[in-house]
Amino acid sequence: MGTVENHLIELLPRRERLRLLAVSELINLEPDEILCEPGKPIHHVYFPIEASISLLALIDGSPGVEVGMVGREGMLGGQMALGVAMAPVHALVQNPxxxxxxxVSAFRSELACSPALQRGMHNYLYVRMAQMITSAACLRFHLIGPRLARWLLMSQDRAHSDHFHVTHEFLAAMLGVRREGITAAASALQRDGLIEYRRGQLKVLDRPGLEAAACGCYAVDREAYAALL
Structure with a gap:
């Protein structure tokens, strides 16, 4: 069985993939580590393998609301493909x-000599933009319960496990709702036998049932990604 790798890197032709791997370093990210902040220059791009990263929009000093999530399927810093080294979001490590x-300098050099990397980044930027548009509409029009189910599915996809650590406070911040709303929605999912939640440890018990409970945005995101990547 081969070593698990970031999907965007896996898509590159062998020669270009090996060249990109040669200028990368494998590091471990810790929970709640901040990787970039809006309006500030970035110094590195990140291709997750095991970690997952929350992308937050910060407005008027608020703790922020999640507008995207990045795991092994994506990367952080894709705006470099547009020649922009400024971060548009607050990026926080969700799962270590x-x-x-x-x-940034090494990635810029690879972009300049790799048409395949350029195409991959352009496709990924389009998918990321489409997913952020979906997230904005989801935040405005969908109820907490279906949105929570969608978020849990997205997290499970990136954690590559049916159980992970998450608190009600964190969920409330990510979904932009009050903690009481998360408690009620999580309790309903637990009563329906879809999840098990104890002391910050969440386990998905019924994946098909959770997909049925989620809003349609989850399927829309997956379709957008599959169409180009």
Missing amino acids: GTVRRIS
Whole structure:
């Protein structure tokens, strides 16, 4: 069985993939580590392998609301493909684990000599934009319960496990709702036998049932990704 790798890197032709791997370093990210902040220059791009990263929009000093999530399927710093080294979001490590980190200068050099990397980044940027649009509409029009189910599915996909650590406070911040709303929605999912939740440890018991409980945005995101990547 081969070593698990970031999917965007896996898609590259062998020669270009090996060249990108050669300029990367494998590091471990810790929970709640901040990787970039809006309006500030970035110094590295990140290709997660095991870790997952929450992308937050910060407005008027608020703790922020999640507008995206990045795991092994994606990367952080894709705006470099547009020649922009400024971060558009607050990026926070959600689940710890390994990532490939590449300096901005090295990544810029690889982009300049790799048409395949350029195409991959452009496709990923389009998918990321489409997913953020879906997230904005989801935040405005969908109820907490279906949104929570969607978020749990997205987290499970990136954790590559049916159980992970998450608190009600964190969920409330990510979904932009009050803690009481998360408690009620999580309790309903637990009563329906879809999840088990105790002291911050969440386990998905019924994946098909959770997919049925989620809003349609989850399927829309997956379709957008599959169409190009």
